[in-house]
Amino acid sequence: MAEYLSICSRCGCENPIFQSVCKKCGSITRDRVPNIDFWKIVGRIIESPKDAFIEIIQAEQKNYASFVLTASLFKIFLLVSLIVGVFGGNSFSLLSFGYFLLICVLVIIITGYIIKKVLVREKKKEKVFRIKDFYAVFSYSLVPQLMGLIILFALEFIVFGEQMFTFNPSPFLIKKNFAYLFLALELGIIVWNIFMTKMVFSIFFIKKLPPYIFSIIILSFIYFLVIIFM
Numbered sequence: 001m002a003e004y005l006s007i008c009s010r011c012g013c014e015n016p017i018f019q020s021v022c023k024k025c026g027s028i029t030r031d032r033v034p035n036i037d038f039w040k041i042v043g044r045i046i047e048s049p050k051d052a053f054i055e056i057i058q059a060e061q062k063n064y065a066s067f068v069l070t071a072s073l074f075k076i077f078l079l080v081s082l083i084v085g086v087f088g089g090n091s092f093s094l095l096s097f098g099y100f101l102l103i104c105v106l107v108i109i110i111t112g113y114i115i116k117k118v119l120v121r122e123k124k125k126e127k128v129f130r131i132k133d134f135y136a137v138f139s140y141s142l143v144p145q146l147m148g149l150i151i152l153f154a155l156e157f158i159v160f161g162e163q164m165f166t167f168n169p170s171p172f173l174i175k176k177n178f179a180y181l182f183l184a185l186e187l188g189i190i191v192w193n194i195f196m197t198k199m200v201f202s203i204f205f206i207k208k209l210p211p212y213i214f215s216i217i218i219l220s221f222i223y224f225l226v227i228i229f230m
């Protein structure tokens, strides 16, 4: 839990990083971060993700976290629907997305509780872990999906038009090179997402637990949920 705690330079006491004032000696440990500046933080997530996530934890208001979560999950839902829909004949439904979104939020909160339980056991009485911090940084770790929604999906629609949704005929038959290029970029977004979410877990976790495994498990579970709620 090293990253989630900071040591007070005056008294040497360990404080959770969301605190800007030392709980023991009362000295100011850092500047207050009242709000999250959306574009600034997105830029920092691309540049130096760990610093960006720490800044999100330090922010008193977790601005846009739910927006990033919803838009990113929409991207995942749309992509899986498109791919699986080709074989299953299912079509996109906004109501299904609503249920999917609700269950994902529950999954994130439950994951937060599981981490809290692990940390409480490690740190005994110090219940410093806040689920709202986890919810906010996890949401922001999905920023690669948001980028995919804004940039990649727009480009795919320009190139393939309605064929992208109907697969009649498949984009892989019409514009083969473009289809493989987009497939590679979509996979890149998934890998980038796994890496970002891994960083979130590494901020909260004790070194013993492998953050990559947790990142892959929770993201796979979200992709799997789409198939259930489609």
Ligand SMILES: [Zn+2]
Pocket (backbone or CB within 6 Å): 008, 009, 010, 011, 012, 013, 022, 023, 024, 025, 026, 027
């Ligand atoms: Zn202190």
